[in-house]
Amino acid sequence: MDGTVIQEAFISGQIGKAVYLEDDLFFLMNDETLDAPVECHPIDISTFFSLGAEIKTLSNGQLNAAYLKSQLVAQRQEYRALTLAISGMDRVLDYDTRKAAITTAENLIRRRSTHRFVRARLLARPAPEEADVETAIDIAIHSNAPVVRALYQFMLEHDRALALVYETWVKASQDYFLSHAERVEGQRILTDLGVFADMASTLTANNIKALGSLVVTYGQKPEISSQLSRGVHILNDLKARLINEWPSPTRKRGRKTRTVVAEAEQLSYGDDPVSEMLAQFESRRENARSRVFTADQAKEKVDHQIEAIGKLIVKGNINRADSYLRDLISFHVEHSEKEHLGMSLCSLAKIAIDARSFEIAERMVDYALLLGIDDVVISTTQAQVFKSMGDFDKALAVYEETMARFPNDEFARNGYAEVLKSMGDFDKALAVCEETTARFPNNEIARNGYAGILILFNRFDTARSLLSDARLKTKQDWIDYHLIAMSYIKSEEIDEAIRRLTYGLKHTPWPTQKNYFLSALAVAKIRTKEFDEVVKILPTNVVNIDVFQRQTRLALVGHSQAALGKNEEAVQTLAKLDAATNPHVINLKEAISRRYMLGQSQTTLSVLETHALDLRILEQEYFLAQAA
């Protein structure tokens, strides 16, 4: 029976049963019949389906009894833990019964997947009035049940946010879905992913920016893209509604935020010392800058300062970076123009984006905006910051506004297409790229962006025709060469990809590009299962690579170590990614950990699960290598 394919299965973790159809007969699987399911009688069918239990349907065409059994066992445990956690708050039950429930729940919730499920369900809505949360917390304290206690505590402390998230969802979901059944299914998907719980958490912390990061993180999850139509749009819309509804605290620096649509509000310098320094441009007389340095000398000094500040940002030494920044601004005020400072601030913003220091990036852009100059680079940098923070709607709006003001700027169009790509709107991204390439046929960046999207559509020949590897002189030439090589990975012509990437690694004169070739080569080697090669060619302690590159390398090395059976080393390597915020890196790390059962509480995987994880890992690795 284990090898036989099951046509369709229905699981209820809530009642601990599964019913499935095999060879035209219905079978029942429960506690007593896990290994030897029995043929269903009509009584089994009716109690399973007709009396209100929550049921999930599985019908991917590749089910078998072993997989079904593992799913049933896992879901049964999850629901049991949830029921016990709820029972801990149940006034109907006496103290001892509630205590027993909380104690057992605490043991069950030690398993990560169970904890995730219980958290997602408990924290998807506000607690009902009947819930006796305060007593439950007391019992949890006395029972030494810290995890369950933390869940109850969360419910209490985030009650207002939970209520808002739920009410907002109820109203908004009427717009998202045509039918009641679709609404319920959409709610189930978002609930079980933990979206509502995390949104409530960020609201309570007044961390509105983190809401944007949530959209990115969840938007990339396969459950959203495969099961929820317009999932990213829904998440973005929900986020926007919550931001409107949630009362935000007053901003500390006392400046107004520029709105990205309609009229820009007038910025004021406020009481930020850097802002005050920027104001000195206003008080400087026309052309009153110093002429001590030539233009080249001034530029050299500025570049040197930017490099130093950039290193401090990457290291996280923000106080010192601020100090150097004031020096840089003083230099600009004395020796150059606003426009030059604007460019310096944009350069620093881009460094901060690469280092995933989004707050600093945003601050640099705000300073640049305070200068009051109308420059396309400042606008597109602002859009890039929004995109990096996951605020795609704002990024799109800035790009649209910028394209309207600067219709001949191809960077804005490319950036717009990249945002659409990140939102999963590949069709529209493709359309924008096609239009941009048509308008700017000689623009290499436009062609490169277009080719990148064509590769995602598996239109390899067309993508390659846009790129050229005949001449390898400029930096852009090598970027094209890298992308062509990536296309061979995607088209699974791995030998060709390896040949090209090895050549590129050896011959590109730009050190930073060597890193991209190296990562891509590692991705290709993983596909040919040359895991020991990957570990050899990818040192992870290199200093001169940005955070994103380093994290990519750690993930690739961790994967290879795990594949070689070096689990302890893999765990240590992947542990260095604990602070990663990039959703692709996080997803890849989780997938590798599950695939190779790293960590104490991992369960054995079925053949199907292993295969699915392998595919997911390869996809994520490819995306990271191309995103570089």
Next chain:
Amino acid sequence: MILCDSCGSEIPDTEERCLTCGRYAGPPNVRNAERSEEIQALEERYREAYERARTKGCLAVLERFDQAVTASFPVVNVDLRFLHFFVTSERTLYTNYEVGVEARSRKPASLYHDLERRGVAGTLFGSYSSGIVYAALSLDGLGPDSFGPYAMRLRDIAVRSRVTVLENNSYHFRKKHKIEPGDQPPPGYTATWDNRHKLAVAKVVEYITPSTAESDFPRLLLSSTGNRATDEFVEVQIYGTFDLNAVEAVKGNSKFVSSDDRDLLRMVKAHLKDSGKEWMEQ
């Protein structure tokens, strides 16, 4: 097929309402049991049963059994996990955390199709098979424990207008009478709620002797050894679904459970008490 009282259209045997004007025609299983062919065949078997009892010298016993069955009731046997879910299913505290609560009564669309085409229920009930909830007829509150050790007794008022009975459980009935999809089951083996006693009499007459005691009646009507293949009972077929309000009491055994299940059972009992339902220790 009957004609609608209101608009005169034909109402298919599998439909509860007139498809033209929506007039309520009654549960399809009840209408089926009320067909003259069924009633006559059952009446014939009932009469023959009494004749048989007279011949065997156990007429008085049969009459007492007949009378006892008029007070019988449906029980649904479930396991402990299901029981806990069911008794807490109306409580906001628990339903608050169920995502599917609003879609609870909706079955997967594919299931309708499958139940119609395959399986026992489809063979016997066709397209309304997925609307039937099955139970067993009981005299003492016990049910076939091969389906679960806890028997939920249903209130008469909750089911009597929409329930029929079948002489055996559907699974065995189909095999016994060699019924294939599309076949019409032999008449006389199904009855309305009010005539359930006739069906029971026709079924058990061969097992009654002059020495059969009243204490034997529950086991005559329903015998359970914990083995589905040999459990024997009169099947109750309820059209539609029911909730906790339909439950009168729950009967079960507290003694032989694990420590985890003991806690769960304690919760069940607390909720039953809070809902005004009786727990009957077996």
